[in-house]
Amino acid sequence: MPMIDLRPQAARRDLDARIEHLRTFELDLKFSAGIWFFSPSPSRFHEPYSDPLEIERRLEIAAGLKGAGLGALEAHYPNEIHEGNLGLWRDFCAQTGIKVLTVIPLLFWDRRFEFGSLSSPVASARKDAIERTKAALRLNRELETEFAVVWPGIDGYENPFGHDFASLRDRFVDGLAEAMDAEPGVRIAFEPKPYEPRGRILFGTTPEGVLLGRMVESRLRHAEHRAALSDGHALVCMNPEVGHVLMGFEDLAYALSWPLSEGRLAHTHWNSQPLGNYDQDLNVGVVSPEQAEAGLYALKMHGYRGWFGIDINPERMPVATALRLSMDALRSASDRINGLDHASIAHALEHPAESRGWVEGHLIRARSARPERFDPLPPLRG
Numbered sequence: 001m002p003m004i005d006l007r008p009q010a011a012r013r014d015l016d017a018r019i020e021h022l023r024t025f026e027l028d029l030k031f032s033a034g035i036w037f038f039s040p041s042p043s044r045f046h047e048p049y050s051d052p053l054e055i056e057r058r059l060e061i062a063a064g065l066k067g068a069g070l071g072a073l074e075a076h077y078p079n080e081i082h083e084g085n086l087g088l089w090r091d092f093c094a095q096t097g098i099k100v101l102t103v104i105p106l107l108f109w110d111r112r113f114e115f116g117s118l119s120s121p122v123a124s125a126r127k128d129a130i131e132r133t134k135a136a137l138r139l140n141r142e143l144e145t146e147f148a149v150v151w152p153g154i155d156g157y158e159n160p161f162g163h164d165f166a167s168l169r170d171r172f173v174d175g176l177a178e179a180m181d182a183e184p185g186v187r188i189a190f191e192p193k194p195y196e197p198r199g200r201i202l203f204g205t206t207p208e209g210v211l212l213g214r215m216v217e218s219r220l221r222h223a224e225h226r227a228a229l230s231d232g233h234a235l236v237c238m239n240p241e242v243g244h245v246l247m248g249f250e251d252l253a254y255a256l257s258w259p260l261s262e263g264r265l266a267h268t269h270w271n272s273q274p275l276g277n278y279d280q281d282l283n284v285g286v287v288s289p290e291q292a293e294a295g296l297y298a299l300k301m302h303g304y305r306g307w308f309g310i311d312i313n314p315e316r317m318p319v320a321t322a323l324r325l326s327m328d329a330l331r332s333a334s335d336r337i338n339g340l341d342h343a344s345i346a347h348a349l350e351h352p353a354e355s356r357g358w359v360e361g362h363l364i365r366a367r368s369a370r371p372e373r374f375d376p377l378p379p380l381r382g
Contacts, residue, residue, distance in 0.1 A: 037314065
C-alpha cells in the first residue's frame with residue numbers, strides 16, 4: 001500500500017490563505033475503533049459488569065455499526081489478531097467493508113515485560129519485544145494497513161533515583177528502529193501517555209513523541225526508509241489520545257499542533273477525560289467538550305485527512321451504544337466548528353487588542369440553542 005502523504009499537514013498559510021482554507025476544508029469523519037473495548041476489561045475494583053466476548057462476537061457487533069459510520073478496526077498482536085486467525089479477519093473485512101486499520105504490538109501485558117519492553121535492561125525481554133514488534137509490522141504489511149500504533153505502557157519507572165535515563169531512551173529508540181528496518185515500509189503511529197501503568201512512562205507527552213520520531217528516524221538505515229525520509233515523509237508519526245493528553249495537563253489543540261506542524265499526525269484517538277485524572281476513557285464529549293472542539297479546529301486548520309479512532313471504556317452501557325454516542329458527539333462538534341465565522345476569528349486572534357472577548361462571545365453564541373436572545377457582537381474590521 002502506498003504511504004499516505006502527511007506532508008501537507010505542515011503547510012504554513014498566510015492569513016488570507018488560512019481563512020480560505022478554513023472556509024472550504026471540512027474534516028472527513030472516518031471512524032475506527034479498538035476491538036479491545038468491545039469486551040469488558042479486568043479491573044482492580046470490581047468484577048466485569050458483562051460477560052467477556054470472543055473475537056467472533058466482537059466482530060459481529062462491529063459489523064452492525066457499519067451503517068452508523070464505523071469504517072475500520074484496530075487490534076493488538078498477538079492476543080486479538082495473529083497468524084492463526086487472519087482468515088477470520090479477512091472474511092470479516094470482505095463481508096463488511098470494514099478494514100483493519102492497524103495491528104498493534106502488545107508490549108505492555110506479558111509478565112516477561114515487567115521491567116519494560118523495548119527499553120528493558122533484561123536482554124531476553126527486550127529481544128522478545130523487538131521480535132514481537134517485527135511480527136506485528138509483518139502483519140501490518142500483509143494486511144496493507146495504514147500504520148502500526150506503538151504504545152510503551154510498561155516502559156518507564158516509579159522511583160526516579162539513579163536511573164540512566166539516556167540509556168533507557170536509547171534502548172527503546174534503537175529497538176524500534178531495529179524492528180522497522182527489519183520489516184520496512186510500515187509507518188509507526190506512536191501514542192504517548194504520561195503515566196499508568198508505570199508511574200512515569202517514557203516519551204509520555206506530545207512533544208516527547210515528536211522528539212522520539214526524530215530520534216528513531218535518525219537511526220533508520222534501510223534504503224526504503226532513507227529514500228522516504230529524503231523525500232520529506234515522516235516515518236515515526238503520532239497517534240495522540242485525548243485522554244492521555246489531558247492526563248499530562250496538556251491543552252489538546254496545542255498538543256495536536258506539534259505533530260501536525262511536522263506532518264506527523266498519522267491517527268487520533270478520541271474519548272474524554274478529567275484534566276490530570278487517571279485514564280478514564282469516557283465517551284467523547286462527556287467531559288470538556290470545548291477541548292474536543294478546539295482540537296477539531298486545529299485539525300481543520302492543518303487539513304487533517306486521517307481517521308478518528310474511538311478509544312473508550314464503556315463499562316455501564318452496551319459498546320454499540322457508546323460508539324454511536326461518541327461518533328455523534330464528534331459529528332456535532334464538527335458541525336459547530338464548520339459553522340463558525342472563520343474570517344472574524346482569524347482577524348480577532350491577529351488583532352487581539354481591538355477584539356477583546358470577541359472569540360469567546362462568538363463561541364458562546366455558536367454553542368447556544370437560542371443565540372438570538374444575545375446582543376449581537378460588534379463587527380470586526382478587516
